[in-house]
Amino acid sequence: MNLLSEVQYIKGVGPSRAKLLRSLGINTVMDLLHFFPRRYLDLTPLNFEQGHDDSVGAFPCIVADYGYEVLTRSRMRIVKIPVTDGRRKGSAVFFNQPYMKDAFKPGDKLVLIGKIRKNYGEYEILNPEWQKFEKTDYVDYARICPVYPLTKGLTQKIMRKIIKSVLQDPLEVDEVLPQSVLKEYRLMPKASALRNIHFPESWEKLTKAQERFAFEELLLFQLAMMITRRHLMGEKRKNTYKDFDLKPFLKNLPFSLTEGQKKVIKEIISDLKSDRIMNRLIQGDVGSGKTVVASIALYLAVKNGYQGAFMVPTEILSIQHGATLKKFLNPHGIKVEVLKGDMPKAVKEQILCDLEKGRIDVVVGTHALIQENVKFYRLGMVVTDEQHRFGVRQREALVKKGYYPDVLVMSATPIPRTLALTIYSDLDISVIDTMPRGRQKVDTYVVDESMRTRVYKFMESEIKKGNQAYVVCPAVEESDIGLSSVEEIGRELQDTFPHLRIGILHGKMKTEEKDRIMKDFYDKKIDVLVATTVVEVGVDVPSATLIVVENAERFGLAQLHQLRGRVGRSDLKSYCVLISGSKDMGVKARLNFMMKTHNGFEIAQKDLELRGPGEFLGVKQHGMPEFKFASLIKDLKLLETTKTLADEIIEKDLLSTHEYKGLKRTLEDKFKIV
Numbered sequence: 001m002n003l004l005s006e007v008q009y010i011k012g013v014g015p016s017r018a019k020l021l022r023s024l025g026i027n028t029v030m031d032l033l034h035f036f037p038r039r040y041l042d043l044t045p046l047n048f049e050q051g052h053d054d055s056v057g058a059f060p061c062i063v064a065d066y067g068y069e070v071l072t073r074s075r076m077r078i079v080k081i082p083v084t085d086g087r088r089k090g091s092a093v094f095f096n097q098p099y100m101k102d103a104f105k106p107g108d109k110l111v112l113i114g115k116i117r118k119n120y121g122e123y124e125i126l127n128p129e130w131q132k133f134e135k136t137d138y139v140d141y142a143r144i145c146p147v148y149p150l151t152k153g154l155t156q157k158i159m160r161k162i163i164k165s166v167l168q169d170p171l172e173v174d175e176v177l178p179q180s181v182l183k184e185y186r187l188m189p190k191a192s193a194l195r196n197i198h199f200p201e202s203w204e205k206l207t208k209a210q211e212r213f214a215f216e217e218l219l220l221f222q223l224a225m226m227i228t229r230r231h232l233m234g235e236k237r238k239n240t241y242k243d244f245d246l247k248p249f250l251k252n253l254p255f256s257l258t259e260g261q262k263k264v265i266k267e268i269i270s271d272l273k274s275d276r277i278m279n280r281l282i283q284g285d286v287g288s289g290k291t292v293v294a295s296i297a298l299y300l301a302v303k304n305g306y307q308g309a310f311m312v313p314t315e316i317l318s319i320q321h322g323a324t325l326k327k328f329l330n331p332h333g334i335k336v337e338v339l340k341g342d343m344p345k346a347v348k349e350q351i352l353c354d355l356e357k358g359r360i361d362v363v364v365g366t367h368a369l370i371q372e373n374v375k376f377y378r379l380g381m382v383v384t385d386e387q388h389r390f391g392v393r394q395r396e397a398l399v400k401k402g403y404y405p406d407v408l409v410m411s412a413t414p415i416p417r418t419l420a421l422t423i424y425s426d427l428d429i430s431v432i433d434t435m436p437r438g439r440q441k442v443d444t445y446v447v448d449e450s451m452r453t454r455v456y457k458f459m460e461s462e463i464k465k466g467n468q469a470y471v472v473c474p475a476v477e478e479s480d481i482g483l484s485s486v487e488e489i490g491r492e493l494q495d496t497f498p499h500l501r502i503g504i505l506h507g508k509m510k511t512e513e514k515d516r517i518m519k520d521f522y523d524k525k526i527d528v529l530v531a532t533t534v535v536e537v538g539v540d541v542p543s544a545t546l547i548v549v550e551n552a553e554r555f556g557l558a559q560l561h562q563l564r565g566r567v568g569r570s571d572l573k574s575y576c577v578l579i580s581g582s583k584d585m586g587v588k589a590r591l592n593f594m595m596k597t598h599n600g601f602e603i604a605q606k607d608l609e610l611r612g613p614g615e616f617l618g619v620k621q622h623g624m625p626e627f628k629f630a631s632l633i634k635d636l637k638l639l640e641t642t643k644t645l646a647d648e649i650i651e652k653d654l655l656s657t658h659e660y661k662g663l664k665r666t667l668e669d670k671f672k673i674v
C-alpha cells in the first residue's frame with residue numbers, strides 16, 4: 001500500500017472510520033504509522049494468582065458457565081461471566097453492559113485484559129478488554145500491546161487491527177537518517193522502528209525504537225534551531241576587535257576573579273576574536289558573579305568602539321546593575337546611563353538623544369530598551385539578564401533594527417542542562433562553575449509556625465551584629481486565604497521590634513518608592529526588608545545574612561534557591577529559614593531537600609523532575625519545544641550527542657550531500673526551513 005494513500009482505502013476502514021481517523025489528524029497511511037501509542041500493556045499471560053492489584057494484566061481463561069446479571073445496591077446493572085484459569089475460579093465483571101451476558105458460552109476460550117481484584121475470596125477482572133481465541137492462538141497475540149490516544153467511536157481493538165493490517169505489508173518508508181548515522185549511533189532503521197513502536201517484539205526492541213525516534217526528533221530540532229540561528233545571526237563579524245587588554249579593569253576590581261569567571265571570559269574573548277557573531281549563554285549558580293563577567297564584555301565592546309546595552313528583567317535590577325556598572329566602568333571613562341519607564345520626559349529624551357549620538361556608551365534598562373524607539377549610534381554588545389525567558393525574540397528585534405550585536409545571555413537561575421540545551425539551543429553555553437572565595441554555605445532550616453517567634457528573635461540578634469535580613473511573603477495584602485502578607489508581617493514586626501527599621505517592598509508600589517526603599521536597604525538605612533518575590537532575582541546586598549520565607553510551600557525549589565541566594569553573598573555566615581505549616585509529606589520532603597542541597601543545578605534538576613518543564617519555566621512558554629519521545633528531564637546524553645552531530649552537519653554542510661537528502665527533506669517539511 002502506498003504510504004500516501006488515504007486511510008479510507010485501508011482494509012477495515014471505510015468512510016465513517018476514516019472520518020473518525022481524520023479527526024485525530026490521520027489522513028494518510030503515513031499519518032497512521034506516525035500515530036504513536038500513548039503507552040503499552042504487558043500482556044504476558046498470567047494466571048489469576050499472578051495478577052497484581054491495580055495493574056492491568058492479561059489472563060487467558062475458559063468460560064465456566066453462562067453469564068448472569070446482578071443488580072448492585074446502588075442499582076447498577078452488572079454482568080458476571082464465570083471463568084477459570086484452569087485452577088482457580090473467577091468472573092469477568094462488566095458494568096452497564098447488559099448485552100455481555102450472552103456474549104460467551106461455556107467452553108469459550110478467552111483472554112481477558114484488565115485489572116484483577118479479589119472479592120470475597122473470588123477473583124474478579126473488572127470491565128476487561130477481551131479477545132476470543134483458541135489456546136494455540138495466544139502465542140500470536142501481541143505480548144506488548146499498544147494503547148492509542150483515541151477519540152469516541154474508535155476502540156483500541158479497532159485501531160490495533162487497522163495498524164496491524166498496514167504493518168503486514170512490507171513498509172516502503174523513506175529513511176530520514178543517513179546510513180552512516182544509523183551505523184555510527186547504532187540506531188534502529190525507520191521501518192523496523194515503526195513496526196516496533198506499534199507492536200514491539202520485545203521490551204528491548206521497543207526501547208531501541210523509542211531511542212531512534214528520540215534521536216531523530218532531537219537532531220531535527222537542533223538542526224532547525226541552528227539553521228534559524230544562522231539565518232538570524234550568521235553574519236560574519238567585521239573583526240574590529242583589537243584591544244583585549246583587561247589589566248586596567250582588573251586593577252580597579254576590589255577582588256580577583258575566580259577560575260570559573262576567568263574561564264568564561266576566555267570563551268567570550270575567543271568569540272570576539274572569531275569570525276562569527278557571539279551568541280553565548282552564561283550560566284552560574286546564584287552569587288557566582290555573573291555581573292562582573294558581563295561588565296567585562298561591555299568594557300571590551302566600548303574599548304573597541306561600540307556601545308553596549310544591558311537588559312534586565314526588573315526595574316529594581318536595572319538600578320542595581322546600573323550602579324554596579326558605573327562603579328566598574330566610570331573610572332575608565334565609560335559613560336553608563338539607566339533608562340527607566342517612568343522617568344521625566346525631558347530626562348528620557350536626553351538619554352535617547354545621547355545614545356543615538358554615541359555620547360552614552362552603555363545603557364541599562366528593562367526589555368523596553370529594545371521595544372521602544374531606542375536608537376543607537378553603534379550598538380555592538382547586548383547583555384540580557386533573563387529570568388527563564390527566551391531571548392530569541394528580543395535578539396530578533398535587534399537584528400531587525402539593523403544591528404548585529406554580539407549577544408551575551410545571562411540566565412538568572414541555574415537551569416538543568418537538558419533545558420538549557422533546548423530552550424537556549426541557539427546559544428553556546430558557558431558555565432561559571434566556581435564560587436568566589438570565602439563563601440560559606442547558607443544554613444537552611446525548615447520550621448513550622450510555632451517557631452516564628454524564635455526565628456524573629458534570631459533575626460533581631462543578626463541585626464544587632466550589624467547585618468540585615470529579608471522576610472519574603474507570598475501575598476501583598478491581607479486576605480482570607482491564609483497567606484502571610486507583606487503588609488501584615490511588616491506591621492507585626494514593627495510592633496514587636498519598635499527599635500528595628502523595617503521596610504516593605506512589593507510589585508504594586510510605584511517605581512519611585514521601590515527605588516527609594518531598595519536604596520535605603522543597600523545603604524543600610526533599613527534593617528529588615530519585608531517583600532514579595534520582587535527581590536527574587538539578582539538583588540545583591542552583601543550584608544544581608546538572613547532570609548525568612550513565609551508559606552515556603554508556595555514556592556518551587558528553584559525559586560527557593562534563588563531566594564536563598566539573596567544571602568551568603570559575602571564571607572559573612574548566612575541563614576535561610578523556610579516557614580511552612582503544611583502537613584503534606586510531599587511538601588515536607590521537597591522543603592527538606594533544600595536543607596540538604598546547596599548546589600543550584602542539582603536543585604533545578606530536582607525541581608524539573610518534580611514539576612516538569614512547563615511548570616519549571618513558570619508560565620507556559622510559547623515556542624517551548626514539545627517532544628514526543630525525547631525527555632527534557634532525562635535525555636541529557638542524547639541531547640549532547642545530537643547537538644554535536646548537528647554542529648558537524650552544519651559545519652561540513654552535509655545537508656547538501658546526497659546521503660543527507662532524507663534529513664534535508666524532513667527539515668523542509670517539518671520546519672519549513674533550509
Ligand SMILES: Nc1ncnc2c1ncn2[C@@H]1O[C@H](COP(=O)(O)OP(=O)(O)OP(=O)(O)O)[C@@H](O)[C@H]1O
Pocket residue numbers: 255256257258261284285286287288289290291292412413436437537538539540542565566569
Ligand atoms: N571573584 C569574586 N570574588 C569576590 N566577590 C565576587 C567575585 N565576583 C563577584 N563577587 C561579588 O559577589 C556578589 C555576587 O555577584 P553577582 O551579583 O555578579 O552574582 P550573580 O551571579 O549575578 O548572582 P545572582 O544570580 O544571585 O544574581 C557581588 O557582590 C559581587 O561583587
